[in-house]
Amino acid sequence: LERLPAGVAGALAGGGLAAVGWAALTYDATTAFPGTAALVPVLGTAAVIAAGVATVATWPGRLLGTAPMRWVGGLSYSLYLWHWPLLMAASAVWGALSPAQGTLVVAAAFVPSWLTHRLVEAPIHHARALAVRPRRAFAVGVAATATALLAALVTVRAVPEYATADAAPGAAVLAPDPAGDPDGAPVDQVPALTPDPLEVPEDNPDIYPDGCQQNAEDADLASCAYGDLDSDRVIALAGDSHAAQWQPALDVLGERYGWRIETYTKSSCGFFSVQTTTAAGVPYTSCREWNEALLDRLTGPDRPELVVTSGSNAYRVWEDGRELGDDASADRLADGLRESWAAVREAGVELVVLENTPWLAQDPAECVSAHPDQLTECAQPRADAVEKAGDEQLVAARELGGVDVVDLSRAICPTDECPAVIGNVVVWRDDHHLTATYARSLASHLEAQLRPYLAGRRSAA
Template sequence: MSLLPRTDRLPPSTTTPETTPRTGHHRYRPELQGLRALAAMLVVVYHVWLGRVSGGVDVFFLISGFLVTGQLFRAADRGRIAVRVFWGRLIKRLFPAALTVLAVVMAISVVFLPENRWFQTIREIVASALYLENWQLATDSVDYYAQNQTASVVQHFWSLSIQGQFYVVWPVLVASVVVIARMTRQHLRFTLFVVLLALFVASLLHSIWLTTANQPLAYFHSLTRVWEFAFGGLLALGITSIAPSRALRIVLGWIGVVGLVSCGIVLHVGSLFPGYLALWPVTAAALILLAGQTASPLGADRLLSSRPMRYLGDLSYSLYLWHWPVLVFYLVVRDRTQVGILGGLGVITLSLLLSMLTYHFVEEPVRRSRIGEGNRWGAYRFGIAVLVPIVAAAVVWKEVSVRKATAYAISMDDPDHPGAMAQVEGFEYWGAPDPPLLPPLVALPTDWSAITPHTCYRSTRNKDLEVCSSVTDDAPARRLVLVGDSHVHQYAAALGPVARHRNWQLTLMNRGSCPFSTNSETVIGDKACKDWNSAAVKEIVDLRPDAVVTLASRNVRIGLTEETPVGFVEQWRALEQAGIPVLAIRDNPRYNHSPSVCANTHGRNTPQCNIPRAEIIPEVPSYASLDATPSNVSFLDFSNYFCTPEICPPVIGNILVYMDDNHITATFMTTMSAVVEKAVHAALGWELVDQPAS
């Protein structure tokens, strides 16, 4: 949301508000600033206290479409659209405040933000500076291994990015329509209206479809939001032709205000938008614009046009920029998941103060300056001059983080970091007292299990089924397939050293949030997951491995929620018919927080980070109650290596166990190699000295 700062403002000599009832024919709209203020405060209040999305961002998209389309149409009607000048002015208006916030956020993040969030923050700061944050978040929304990341301090730049893209494309679009209208000798207003109407319909239909198919992706996708800008453009072109009575305009204004305020309460905006339900806040805002100036003490415009609301509208851009990082840093510093009444008031007050300082000492001085006026490319040079330092600082921060994240190695005989081996009966620790924990916190988000080196191919049965196998020097002595979701993928780190030593081949068939089952267990009704599993079992039968490793159970959420779905057993039976053994591993516990971050914040032995085992691991595994178990299945339970008999600690053998709230670090899994190797041999009846690699 680029709450474009006062694009509706004419030169100072012509900005005196008019008081006539009709507003369609004049360009300064004092109630529009109040609408900005209302939308901005809704965004802030909903974020701070309700933890929900308000629909205010959609209002800003409509306003931008309304203002920019009107501005470009009037320019075209006068003769031509000065695209270069238009973009140059936007750079002066948008860059100073946005890049100031990014610079401050980056500096504070280095000091206060947990290191495991550094890489995410760096990536998103660069994306935000380049107005690509929505695409970064869209990528993460379909990348399972990025979904576990905590909300970043700049993720609110997604809406600014969409608007930045709009400001680049819209002048070119309108200029193209001008050319078409002149070539076809059609009236410009009519031609532009038809084009915008087509965009509105096409984008809205696409938004409805994608929201149904993949809502997280749809929420950040630029094309699902085009219709909101087009709606504003249609309103700008048609508002002069609409002349409701004063009484009706009073009613329309208050309907719009009430509709806008109630939107986020009535609708689950964050999980249902931007499909057809986004018409609610957009239409509410359109009604307010249609109502315009009523010159009535009963009109909503009396409130929206008041001096405080207009001033808050001036601050809305900076307020939006500041409120989110202030909120996130408050939660981080106070180690909380939500704010109370007083904390929320503090967040809002500080955000307002920062927005006032930014508006008066950054936004306005640059906007009023002669930057870019003495040279046709001056504004662009200014933009590069302020953008490059931000990106350069982020690159330096990333380089430092990478070096810190890779400056360690895990050794199987490291006396300071025994990891899972510390849970073996009779273990005696003889390393240094309190050595540094591994992996370093900055490396935590990337500490995924992997098999290297490997080769991959796409299955002909399903384009989403990627089959990756480790490379062996000779014909492999054994072949194991790991199939299912990320909780099976974890064991690649434990089996990797075994495979290299024993000359085994590991083949990985992995799909995030899609356990090996005949049903879709994580997302009910996910046909893509079900089809993937159907193809995977056929691929395994063709490969005929010596054994298949998969999950025996799944923990749906924190607590005693372990289950063994019927679909799991049905897949095991399919492999039984093919004569393929199955090693079914009990799922590890889930938490409602990151145990590793807790240990880093409060200390490795702090009681508040130790969850009682009885609260998250049932004494009897769920698969023990199955009526009939296929003969080819052997169950493996490594719970005693993730937990002691009494607690499940975040640190075992000086190694962080969890990379987030439910995935085991590859570092800890690597220390389980000897344990897993012994369990696999015992379950399958293989000799422990079976064909070691030379």
């Protein structure tokens, strides 16, 4: 590496910086992380380091070698430790942070980072007593590590017992009409929790580990099958991650009624005809291409009998060379939903829309880990969560007509406060996605709404 030509070293360093910057600008809450997406910033960082070994000078090397960048590098470990707790604390106080707010919080993290670096980290690094006595330094390190491990063990033991399947009914404890059901009200403590609070963020639908939740870059139409795999009767589940979260419940119903469930889902990409944007505010071209392929599949010769769709309403639309504002995007999104749904109906395929799930102001899964004995601290107002979820799908269904809209929000937030736990099951894996465990427990509530389709009576009518 020391003998790399200047051009190669410069390309490595520049490409590495570009990869890290691209990941920072485009990765969002729907990006599967950790996962293959982590390769982009990791390999980008490795490229920058490899280029830095070369003896030749490169422009990225000169940039990273400036005094301000070296100062930030000196604080990097302290900043690494401080920035995330401050971001979480800010989210707990103010709700979901905008990019500008997040940037300000990270900037504020430089203050405690500098203080702890100056008063704790540097004195330990340069302590003469440790430098002249290596055995003492080793003993201090072992003692500190042992203390941290003991603290972790105490924390793990303080978490409520992991519930067995029989002890974790989830939504099954709710009445058929769950509105106001006291069994769905927030409580401080439950006998056991499932999933384990530490595993909640990874409690994803099978679509994810099976490799069928298409990522943000790929426009190919990926599909997996669930339910009754031998059946010729097909229900297609189509949309973004808010559609994908219903796969566990549909899997149960597919087996129960003899339907094959085929999934067509893509991160941050709903089932609509409009051009949306990425988190960076640029056209999300792979979403548009994926939607064209999806519509061909759902209306082609091998089309399903029924399409079940759902999705987030938090999209910005790109039109006439610019990103539209919130109100204009909402109007055009409703148009795009209606156009795609109309094409499905015109092909003779039944369509059911699952209304978007409530969207919370902060991540209740993190709160459950922090307050396992005070779960009411994790409840959030239902009215705010329903409002934040948006109503573009309702508008589109109303304008199209003849489309059944299924609203299961009362089986998710039965009372005025959305609880973090129902029936010993953690409801949310983040602020706007259900855990796969809770989604599966919603099968009976979904069955009540879809029974005419599942039993085949709706099409016959």
